[in-house]
Amino acid sequence: MKKSIYLIAILGFFASSSLFGQMRFVKDTLDANGDSVVVTATRTERKLSNLTVPVTIINAKTIQQNGALRLTDILKEQTGLNLTSGFGAGVQLQGLNPDYTIILINGEPLVGRTAGVLDLNRIALGNIKKIEIVKGPSSSLYGSEAMAGVINIITDAAFGAPLSMGIRYGTYNTLDANLDTKLSTQKIQYQGFYNLYQTDGYSIRPNSNSRVTTPIDRYATTQQLKINLTNKTSLVFNTRFTKEQIQNEIAVSNNGVTIYSIGKEDIKDANLSASLNHRFSNQLKTSIRAYATTYDAIQNLLTINGLPYRDVLNHNFKRIENQTDWDLHKNLQAVFGVGAVWEGVKSSRYDSEKVRKQNDIQYAFTQWEWKPINKFTFIGGLRFDRNSQFASALSPKVSMLYKLNAKHQFKLSIGQGFKAPDFRQLFLDFTNAAAGSYSVFGSAQAQQVIARLDALGQIGNLFPSYYQLKALKPEYSNGVHFTWDWKVNAKTNLSTQYFRNDIKNLIESQQVGTYISGAQIYSYLNIGRAFTTGFEVEGQHQLNEKWTLSGGYQYLVTGDKDQIAEIKAGTVYTKNSQGYSRLMQLNEYVGLPNTSKHKVQFKVNYNSPKGYYLNARAIYRSRWAVNNNNGNEVFDNGDVFASGYLVFNTAAGKAFKNGLSVQAGIDNVSNYIDAANLPNLPGRTMFLSLKYQIQHLKK
Amino acid sequence: MKKMVSKIAMVLGVSVTMLACSKDEEVIVVPVTAITVKDLAADTVTGIGADGRPQSANSVTYYSLVDNKVIAAADAATTKWDVAFTSTKILVNSGTSGPGLGGGFVFKGLFDELKTIPNDSTFATDNANASSFAIPWGSGKGWYTYDGLTTLVNPIAGRVLVIRTAAGKYAKIEIINYYKGGTTLPATASDSDKLTKQRYYTFRYAYQPNGTKTF
Numbered sequence: 001m002k003k004s005i006y007l008i009a010i011l012g013f014f015a016s017s018s019l020f021g022q023m024r025f026v027k028d029t030l031d032a033n034g035d036s037v038v039v040t041a042t043r044t045e046r047k048l049s050n051l052t053v054p055v056t057i058i059n060a061k062t063i064q065q066n067g068a069l070r071l072t073d074i075l076k077e078q079t080g081l082n083l084t085s086g087f088g089a090g091v092q093l094q095g096l097n098p099d100y101t102i103i104l105i106n107g108e109p110l111v112g113r114t115a116g117v118l119d120l121n122r123i124a125l126g127n128i129k130k131i132e133i134v135k136g137p138s139s140s141l142y143g144s145e146a147m148a149g150v151i152n153i154i155t156d157a158a159f160g161a162p163l164s165m166g167i168r169y170g171t172y173n174t175l176d177a178n179l180d181t182k183l184s185t186q187k188i189q190y191q192g193f194y195n196l197y198q199t200d201g202y203s204i205r206p207n208s209n210s211r212v213t214t215p216i217d218r219y220a221t222t223q224q225l226k227i228n229l230t231n232k233t234s235l236v237f238n239t240r241f242t243k244e245q246i247q248n249e250i251a252v253s254n255n256g257v258t259i260y261s262i263g264k265e266d267i268k269d270a271n272l273s274a275s276l277n278h279r280f281s282n283q284l285k286t287s288i289r290a291y292a293t294t295y296d297a298i299q300n301l302l303t304i305n306g307l308p309y310r311d312v313l314n315h316n317f318k319r320i321e322n323q324t325d326w327d328l329h330k331n332l333q334a335v336f337g338v339g340a341v342w343e344g345v346k347s348s349r350y351d352s353e354k355v356r357k358q359n360d361i362q363y364a365f366t367q368w369e370w371k372p373i374n375k376f377t378f379i380g381g382l383r384f385d386r387n388s389q390f391a392s393a394l395s396p397k398v399s400m401l402y403k404l405n406a407k408h409q410f411k412l413s414i415g416q417g418f419k420a421p422d423f424r425q426l427f428l429d430f431t432n433a434a435a436g437s438y439s440v441f442g443s444a445q446a447q448q449v450i451a452r453l454d455a456l457g458q459i460g461n462l463f464p465s466y467y468q469l470k471a472l473k474p475e476y477s478n479g480v481h482f483t484w485d486w487k488v489n490a491k492t493n494l495s496t497q498y499f500r501n502d503i504k505n506l507i508e509s510q511q512v513g514t515y516i517s518g519a520q521i522y523s524y525l526n527i528g529r530a531f532t533t534g535f536e537v538e539g540q541h542q543l544n545e546k547w548t549l550s551g552g553y554q555y556l557v558t559g560d561k562d563q564i565a566e567i568k569a570g571t572v573y574t575k576n577s578q579g580y581s582r583l584m585q586l587n588e589y590v591g592l593p594n595t596s597k598h599k600v601q602f603k604v605n606y607n608s609p610k611g612y613y614l615n616a617r618a619i620y621r622s623r624w625a626v627n628n629n630n631g632n633e634v635f636d637n638g639d640v641f642a643s644g645y646l647v648f649n650t651a652a653g654k655a656f657k658n659g660l661s662v663q664a665g666i667d668n669v670s671n672y673i674d675a676a677n678l679p680n681l682p683g684r685t686m687f688l689s690l691k692y693q694i695q696h697l698k699k
Numbered sequence: 700m701k702k703m704v705s706k707i708a709m710v711l712g713v714s715v716t717m718l719a720c721s722k723d724e725e726v727i728v729v730p731v732t733a734i735t736v737k738d739l740a741a742d743t744v745t746g747i748g749a750d751g752r753p754q755s756a757n758s759v760t761y762y763s764l765v766d767n768k769v770i771a772a773a774d775a776a777t778t779k780w781d782v783a784f785t786s787t788k789i790l791v792n793s794g795t796s797g798p799g800l801g802g803g804f805v806f807k808g809l810f811d812e813l814k815t816i817p818n819d820s821t822f823a824t825d826n827a828n829a830s831s832f833a834i835p836w837g838s839g840k841g842w843y844t845y846d847g848l849t850t851l852v853n854p855i856a857g858r859v860l861v862i863r864t865a866a867g868k869y870a871k872i873e874i875i876n877y878y879k880g881g882t883t884l885p886a887t888a889s890d891s892d893k894l895t896k897q898r899y900y901t902f903r904y905a906y907q908p909n910g911t912k913t914f
Contacts, residue, residue: 516863518830518837573809573857579875579882579901581809581856627886631844631855640849640886676848 003100004278039107040132040152042379043141043335044325052399053413054483054497056133060160062123065605065613065650067665067687068175069168069197071123071131071153072680077601077617077649079552080135080536084594085680088119092320094135094499095532095595100419100477102138104152106238108223108273109316111144112295116422120268122242124220126166127193129156135499137417137479139395140381143363147417150499154401156226158184161659161693168663169686174199178691183427186367189226195219201248202682211231214248214263232279237691240271241346261301268296283327291317314346315423335367350427350442357427359389359420372534377401385418389426390443392472393418411483425507427522438520439510443472446523449663450513458516465525471527474596477503491542500533530592545609551602558588558591563621564632574628583628588636590625597624611655620646626677642677646670653689663689719875731905731914733810734767738879739900741784753894759785764862764870764906778865782872786898787843789834792865793824796832799865801825803833805841806859810873810903813859816912822863834860842874849886850893852877862904870906871914 026283038454048057058074068074072089075081090098100118102109103123110118131153138146166178175198183190216365220242244267249260275289279658285486294316301309321339328334332647341361350357365383372378383395385560397415404410427442429449441449447469453459483497506528534556542548566572567586574584599621606614627640653663664687671684706912741760744753761770761780770780778799783790792799806813823833830836838845842860843852860872876883879899884892905914 422818537721571807575854575856579854580903581873583809583859584856627846627849628844628885629849629853631839631853632857669776 002238033290036130038132039098039154040104040134040150042369043107043323044333048574048579050377050401052377052411052412053138054481054495056135058131058133060129061339063128063131064651064661065615065651065653067168067663067667067689068125068532069124071120074125074131075151076122077603077619078133079599079601080506080554081133081536082596082599083120083622083680084117085678087114087117088509089680090117091120092594093133093148094501095534095556096477096503096593097594099422100145100147100417102142102145102150103220104142104150105240105271106154106273107152108238108271108289108291108293108319109142109317110269110271112267112269112313113296113315113422114297114313122218122267123153124178124195124218124242126176126195126196127155127160127180127191127222129154135479135497136413136416136481137397137501138393139393139417140383140397140415141365143361143383143385143395144393144418144420144474147419147475147479147503147573155191155222155224157182157189161695164691164693166689166691168687168689171685172200172202172682174685174687176689187228190226191222191224193220193222195221203615211636216245216441217245219243233279235237236275236277237275238271240269242269243267244269263301265297265299268294269300270294278553284323284324286324289323290319292316297349306593310348312346313349314353316344318342330372332450333369335365335369337363337365339363343375345423345427347423349430350423350474351429354673357423359387359423359426361388361420362386375403385420385558387420387474390421390471393420393474393476396400407487409485411481411485413479413481415479417477417479418474419477419514420474420684421507421524425472436444437515437517438522440522443469443524446512450521453515459521460514460516460518462513463511465510466523468525469512469523470522472507473505475503475505475507475526477501483506493537494537497536497538499571499657501531503528503530503532506530509620527562530559531561532556532558532592546606548605549603549606550605551645554599556595558590558595560634564589567634572632572634573630574632574634574636584632584634584636588638590637590639593625593627593635596622596624598644611657611661612652614652615652616648616650618646618648620644645672645674645678647672647681659693659695661691662693663687663694665689706732716826720908731902731907732789732881733905735875735903736762736767739769739784739883739902741898741900742786743898744894747894755786755898759783759790763879764864764872764904765866765868781864781870782862784900785821787877788836789842789860790825791833791862793833795827798863800863800867801833801865802863805834806826806861806871807857808859810855810859810871810905813861813871814914816869816871818912819896820861822861845876847892850890851883851886852897853883866909868906868908869912869914870904872891872902872904875901875903 011211036057037045038048038051039045041051041053056078062508063074066074072083075091076083080094083099084090084092091101092098093101103118134150136149137149142150162182164180167178178197179194181192199499201214222240225237229235239661246265248263271293273289273291275287277287279285297313299311313605319339319341321337323337326334344356344358346353346356363383363385365379367379368376378400381397384395395416395418399413402410425442426444431437431439452461468571479501481499483495486494488494505526507524507526508528509522510525510527511520512523534554536554538552543549567584567589570583572584573581576582601619603615603617622644623641626642627637628635629640630638649667650669651663651665653661655661667685668681668683673683739760742755744755744760746754748754751815759772761772761775763779764781766796776798778792781792789798791803792801802824804820804823816898825832835841843854843859845852854874854876862870862872864870877897877900878884881894881901907914
């Protein structure tokens with residue numbers, strides 16, 4: 001296996017050295033004042049300082065100096081973001097589950113969620129130019145899933161060194177090898193990126209030799225090609241392909257009896273996009289984008305005693321879209337877009353792995369940006385999504401920026417986001433033979449399936465909720481974000497943000513009836529109402545030209561509105577220390593599970609002009625509820641919590657003038673382990689990496 | 700089986716009961732005592748099977764609420780017992796379980812606040828053939844929830860088991876916990892403890908011998 005890396009590296013080196021005859025090194029897209037350009041917030045290029053919505057930018061240098069390999073590594077160190085475990089590593093944004101954040105690569109959505117979670121370990125960071133995180137509902141531009149926010153991973157063929165190779169080795173035989181080749185001329189910009197990631201995984205759970213993170217082999221390659229046909233017309237192609245293989249030999253011992261099983265998972269993920277961009281004039285430009293992606297996951301579990309288990313999921317998504325940007329006046333700019341999506345899933349959990357379940361979407365959006373005076377910008381946007389499988393959605397959003405003076409500016413955004421019912425909620429057809437033979441039927445076919453079972457005399461009872469089953473509506477969120485940016489002085493920035501998201505139509509599984517045997521039958525209904533609210537403070541202080549301090553804090557309060565109503569009505573009970581039931585008080589309510597009240601991170605950064613760098617990062621997350629242990633289905637102080645924890649990460653390195661750079665790092669220095677609640681956090685891990693990049697190729 | 704029985708005198712507020720009644724009614728207040736039964740073994744685990752599931756003798760522990768004692772299994776087909784326990788399943792002396800006048804239902808509310816069984820209450824009986832029991836059996840259906848993650852059984856807060864005894868009188872039960880020692884094991888307890896210390900009921904009950912539905 002390791003031989004193949006060297007082979008790829010060597011081949012790539014020869015291939016690229018012959019390509020780079022004429023090289024042009026292009027710098028990061030910063031304007032003269034060092035202001036970053038952001039595309040995700042408005043779908044147009046805007047300076048960070050002119051945005052009306054809160055955006056976080058993570059640039060390539062931060063990613064590299066932190067020693068972050070996968071998207072999860074860098075997101076967990078951001079204010080307001082937490083990683084979740086279970087069905088891969090997902091990201092929770094301002095208290096909202098991973099289902100509610102859309103993940104884009106160069107503006108195109110990734111698919112392949114399991115139980116709503118997109119495993120962010122799938123995304124390698126070796127060739128990333130920057131990551132943009134938009135907080136707050138953004139469905140007015142991006143449609144479904146952009147309810148909590150948007151994470152857009154941006155690569156750019158014209159950015160960075162023409163050739164770089166890197167290899168990193170660390171604890172648990174974790175190996176990561178990168179090859180990045182670029183060609184940049186006036187006419188053509190090309191980037192080819194290859195990544196290999198292997199790990200033996202690790203076991204941190206006592207009494208079990210099964211590994212929490214299993215041995216994984218991951219390959220990823222992305223290719224980007226930009227062709228400037230004329231100075232007004234360009235073509236851009238992007239491809240991305242990842243392949244992942246996970247194999248795990250599981251042996252669970254209990255009182256001397258050991259059960260062996262072998263799990264194997266193969267995941268393939270491919271994306272392909274093409275866009276044609278044309279500028280008619282300085283005021284008018286348009287682009288046509290076509291995108292196709294497919295995600296295949298096959299899981300096989302073989303147990304010595306018991307039936308083999310096989311789970312197949314194929315998800316594909318095709319989209320064609322046109323976006324036109326029109327500057328009607330120097331103070332008024334408009335964006336218009338239309339598009340169509342064809343989305344389908346084949347899964348062994350929905351009917352059969354051979355039957356394709358389909359949802360088609362047509363949409364249109366517009367956004368108007370008005371700047372009546374220099375100090376004030378107003379943006380209004382609206383998007384309409386028409387769905388073939390469920391109710392349509394209309395997503396409005398308004399946002400504004402007021403620059404009081406050189407030191408203070410304020411942003412306010414109010415928007416509605418939505419998340420379409422997913423295929424599982426529509427089409428699941430699942431009966432658990434192992435535990436009580438209960439069934440879960442997706443709402444699109446529950447009534448049909450249950451009526452058929454009823455005709456066969458298999459249905460015992462139908463609950464009132466059965467008669468409430470109808471086409472699922474999307475889940476909606478109304479979000480308000482208010483931000484105050486304060487430039488305290490030339491060396492210090494502070495940003496404070498208040499946020500509140502009110503969610504309605506939450507789709508939850510609900511019992512709709514019973515079999516004649518008494519086993520339960522579930523389906524999905526729009527029943528829940530919840531909220532997340534709080535504030536964030538982020539700050540940065542430059543001590544001198546070498547040392548920088550930065551940090552962030554999030555205070556978060558969440559709750560299920562129906563549960564709160566029940567507690568107020570006096571129908572929720574809890575237990576006292578003797579085990580006797582008593583009435584639960586509202587002040588004992590802790591909100592939604594897996595949400596922490598406090599999250600803090602702090603970073604010390606050193607960068608010398610000679611190329612030395614050092615950083616130390618601390619991340620703290622307060623306790624979060626994981627389990628209900630008094631059967632009241634409401635989380636209170638008496639329930640099971642994961643304890644709060646503090647993790648330290650550090651990395652240091654040096655970039656030499658000849659293009660060589662070395663880096664060493666230690667993650668989780670204090671070796672914090674919580675096998676049950678933080679399976680994605682191994683104990684202390686160390687790594688060493690070497691990178692060689694050619695900055696300039698001579699003719 | 701060792702069991703400890705402690706008595707908690709719980710004299711119902713006489714004045715409160717009197718206030719609730721109209722003046723011309725004669726009030727007969729019978730003080731009902733709440734009794735706590737600790738660590739009542741109910742088909743405890745003897746080992747683990749090749750399939751990884753717990754093994755046991757499939758025994759049933761019969762209990763008389765009237766006499767506050769365990770009744771021998773040999774008397775299963777008599778009206779000597781009122782409730783019976785076998786792992787998480789609770790039986791009443793009726794239908795497929797026994798020859799008595801037993802019955803029951805799960806009341807949502809607090810033990811102390813259930814002072815009179817509502818008149819419109821329906822007492823169900825056991826019918827093992829249809830997997831239906833007066834005290835519904837299964838996680839989240841009757842008195843407990845089973846947490847697959849921690850593999851622990853937790854009694855649901857605010858559930859009172861209202862029981863009609865074999866003789867047709869009334870009692871109320873609150874299950875306190877399911878583990879030996881009288882407290883539910885912590886989530887971090889060893890697998891071995893979770894296996895061997897389960898199926899020990901601690902519960903409190905009040906029995907009204909005068910045949911009324913008032914406690």
